[in-house]
Amino acid sequence: MHHAIDVSDLSFSYPDGRQALDGVTLSVAPGQKTALVGPNGAGKSTLLLHLNGVLRGEGSIHVSGLEVGDDSIGAIRAAVGLVFQDPDDQLFSPTVFDDVAFGPIHLGFSEDEVRKRVADALDVVEMQDYENRVPFHLSIGEKKRISIATVLSMNPEILVLDEPTAGLDPRARRNLITLLRDLDMTMLVSTHDMAMVSELFRQLAVMDGGRIVREGRTTEILADSDFLHRHGLEKP
Amino acid sequence: MIRLPIFLNVAALHIPDGFLSVPVALLGLLLALIVLAYTLRQTRDLLGERQIPLLGVMAAFVFAAQSINFPVLGGTSGHLLGGALVSIVVGPWPAVLVMTVVVGLQALLFQDGGLLAIGWNIVNMAVLAVLTGALTFGLLKRLLGSGRTSLIIATMAAAWISVVLSATATGVELAASDSGLLAAVPAMAGIHAIIGLGEALITGAAVILIARARPAILYQNQDAGDYRAAYIFAVGLIIALAVATFSVLSSSLPDGLERVALDYGFADRALDPILRIMPDYTLPGIEGNIGGIIVIIGGAILAALLILLVGWLVRHRQSYRATSGESSRI
Amino acid sequence: MIEATNTDLNSPKTESQSGLASLDPRSKILLACGFILTLSLLPPGEFLIYGLLLIVLYISASLSDCSPVYLVRRSVIALPFAFAAVTLLFTIPGESLLTLPILGIDISVEGAIRFASIVTRSWISVQAAILLIILTKVADLMWGLQGLHTPAILVSVAGFTYRYLDVLRSEASRLRTARQARSATLSAGRGGGTLLWRARVTGWMVGSLMIRSMERSERIYNAMLARGYTGEVKTLTRFELRSRDYWSMLVAALTAVIIILVAHFL
Incomplete structure (x- = not known):
């Protein structure tokens, strides 16, 4: 059986010459929820952008058995739901409905199917009554939930989230953690929220300097305080 | 200077509905449509699928930048118009689209500028301001070479000229609609010669900051796009504007200008000789107001023909070129 | 000049579903533009007809759950440009209405009429444009513009x-x-x-x-x-033109023609 995500020896440099990824190798099993932690600038966001082909580096990436490339890009983008850190980047449409419908429309679904998917996705994140709202007027917590709905409406196999709890107040953070726990799908989540990591994720990957420096069970890694200290991380 | 606060309020140059006669308004709409059709093709080839988010956010940026006020005197303040700035940073054709969207939304969402008058408002603030800014910037950069000083001078001159020319054009359009509004030409041009200084300073500082912090942004667009077409366009528009201004002003001289002079309190001996030297010029057999309209129409048709010619030339040249920007069909 | 707050864009009035608000956004855009065009086609000095059109506008607003008072209040933002028309008072030759003290400049009757005509028509036009944005959500307005063949x-x-x-x-x-x-x-x-x-x-x-x-x-x-973007932003159909759209546009067009003819020939 293939992995849901299989990255091997991936390297990437930005046009300005800065090397962001330096031989990353990482795999995530189907149904598994994995956290990705590491200091700012470690390359976490860059890695996530590779998972559905927004950025293309050297090396190979397989997502649910498909190699990321020009031919597979449509299927890959349908399979991987990527949620960006700033919901104001993720929610770019004039209304919530348009935003949640954007993915399904561009995947080519019929009008009825699009409406159904939008309703279902908003239902999952408990934002049913927000269809006609304007994103700007929502709280950050609401925006985050709707950001997740914008990819759930595409029915992805894998959910990839970039710092989902950043900027949330305690109650919104709690709601979001509950939502992520209840979503039964493969998940790769980059975060600084170590409390959430130990609560929600059994697998952990630690990134530093453009490489995965350790991959394994969360409890084991969090117990190794020397290792955490070396990579600027703290035990929750 | 006492009049300044009042005119700072109209500094945004948006002509509301009711001021333009219907033929003049329709002419503006036609001209705007022609330029936009051309511009849309240019930006599609230039930016491809990237253009929608980039230009959309840039237009929102112009709104936001206009909300940053610039305290001038007492309680008054000015703000940026932005045509030249956007033109210098993202290139002339994308800038025309950005400013068109800004002008359009100002009219639709905020009633800043009329719905029928939208044609001329687009021509003034989105086409004339942007393209003359690009022309001035390009010419001066070529003349002065590449250094920081030359960048500052070229930027400031571009900003000043773009504001003054679009203000003058606004005045001419008003005067062509109603000869009684003749005073708008010197008033608009004069006031905006001062307001343009603010525009020049702000634009200059903004471009310098970008050149220091993110030089890549400033130069990634320098080779992109058909600058020559933009320059030809700009020259055509300036000629049309000059012809229209001269004819509108002279069609009711000396009567009109003298009154303007009276109203604005500079009808002293200083102006008298000039008024006497200028010939009492009108189109033969035609009443002043109509003469003005005819000349504007003529100028606009001239500009339109130029535009078509340029479009034809460009398309012809492009058919020889490998089509690299065809990734998107919109 | 844009000082309107974001709440202005989402006035509760946009929730109205009666009168004009229930029309297709395309019809609303056409009606607003037609109304302003009609005003612009009227000769100067026809204040009775301007007043009539203003009443039509206010009745349409009231039927659509929008208070005319709100229109008036928001229309103030368009006034500064009226200063550009002030010179009409002095530059149009004609019978003297009054002479300004100190400066000694005459204001002519014709000049005053032209000035008042331009400012009045401009003011009514602005209120029509305000009514359009009050009765149409921005997203619907965008959709309507595209429906009217805006690129x-x-x-x-x-x-x-x-x-x-x-x-x-x-x-x-x-x-x-x-x-x-x-x-x-x-x-x-x-x-x-x-x-x-x-x-x-x-x-x-x-x-x-x-x-x-x-x-x-x-x-x-x-x-x-x-999320699968390939260069084109696609949206779903939101509205369809219904008989009420055709009727309202037909009635508006006929009224406009009659008003313009009356103003020019009677």
Whole structure:
């Protein structure tokens, strides 16, 4: 059986010459929820952008058995739901409905199917009554939930989230953690929220300097305080 | 200077509905449509699928930048118009689209500028301001070479000229609609010669900051796009504007200008000789107001023909070129 | 000049579903433009007919749950441009209405009529445009424009602009707050360095806002790509023209023609 995500020896440099990824190798099993932690600038966001082909580096990436490339890009983008850190980047449409419908429309679904998917996705994140709202007027917590709905409406196999709890107040953070726990799908989540990591994720990957420096069970890694200290991380 | 606060309020140059006669308004709409059709093709080839988010956010940026006020005197303040700035940073054709969207939304969402008058408002603030800014910037950069000083001078001159020319054009359009509004030409041009200084300073500082912090942004667009077409366009528009201004002003001289002079309190001996030297010029057999309209129409048709010619030339040249920007069909 | 707050864009009136509000956005746009065109086609001095059209506008507004008082209140923002028409009072030759003291300039009757005509028509037109935006949600308005063959790119770009208007304006206001925090006397009108210095500071703020905006547009582009974007922003059909749309446009067009003919020939 293939992995849901299989990255091997991936390297990437930005046009300005800065090397962001330096031989990353990482795999995530189907149904598994994995956290990705590491200091700012470690390359976490860059890695996530590779998972559905927004950025293309050297090396190979397989997502649910498909190699990321020009031919597979449509299927890959349908399979991987990527949620960006700033919901104001993720929610770019004039209304919530348009935003949640954007993915399904561009995947080519019929009008009825699009409406159904939008309703279902908003239902999952408990934002049913927000269809006609304007994103700007929502709280950050609401925006985050709707950001997740914008990819759930595409029915992805894998959910990839970039710092989902950043900027949330305690109650919104709690709601979001509950939502992520209840979503039964493969998940790769980059975060600084170590409390959430130990609560929600059994697998952990630690990134530093453009490489995965350790991959394994969360409890084991969090117990190794020397290792955490070396990579600027703290035990929750 | 006492009049300044009042005119700072109209500094945004948006002509509301009711001021333009219907033929003049329709002419503006036609001209705007022609330029936009051309511009849309240019930006599609230039930016491809990237253009929608980039230009959309840039237009929102112009709104936001206009909300940053610039305290001038007492309680008054000015703000940026932005045509030249956007033109210098993202290139002339994308800038025309950005400013068109800004002008359009100002009219639709905020009633800043009329719905029928939208044609001329687009021509003034989105086409004339942007393209003359690009022309001035390009010419001066070529003349002065590449250094920081030359960048500052070229930027400031571009900003000043773009504001003054679009203000003058606004005045001419008003005067062509109603000869009684003749005073708008010197008033608009004069006031905006001062307001343009603010525009020049702000634009200059903004471009310098970008050149220091993110030089890549400033130069990634320098080779992109058909600058020559933009320059030809700009020259055509300036000629049309000059012809229209001269004819509108002279069609009711000396009567009109003298009154303007009276109203604005500079009808002293200083102006008298000039008024006497200028010939009492009108189109033969035609009443002043109509003469003005005819000349504007003529100028606009001239500009339109130029535009078509340029479009034809460009398309012809492009058919020889490998089509690299065809990734998107919109 | 744009000082309207974001709440202005989402006035509760947009929830109205009666009268004009229930029409297709395309009809509403055409009706508003037609109304303004009619006004512009009227000769100067026909104040009775201007008044009649104003009453028509107010009745339409009231039937659509929008108070005319609200229209009047918001129309004030368009007044400054009336100053541009002031010169009409002096430059149109004719019978003297009154002579300004001190300056000794005559105001002619004809000039006064022309001035009043332009300002009145302009004021009524603005209220029609305000009614349009009150009765149409911005997203619907965009959809309507596209339905009326506005180029799709222009409408998509405008959609993004509308979405990021307030996001970037709040970024700008954070920059303004930072500026104020560092120059205490600035709000009093004077101080805060020379004029040149203040212009440069404003320019730096504008420049850094521009950089941030361009970077944001890159991130948005990535977010779009991640959801299957291929260069075209597609939307679903929202409205269909119904018989009430055709009827209202027909009635409006006939009324307009009659009014224009009456004004010119009676």
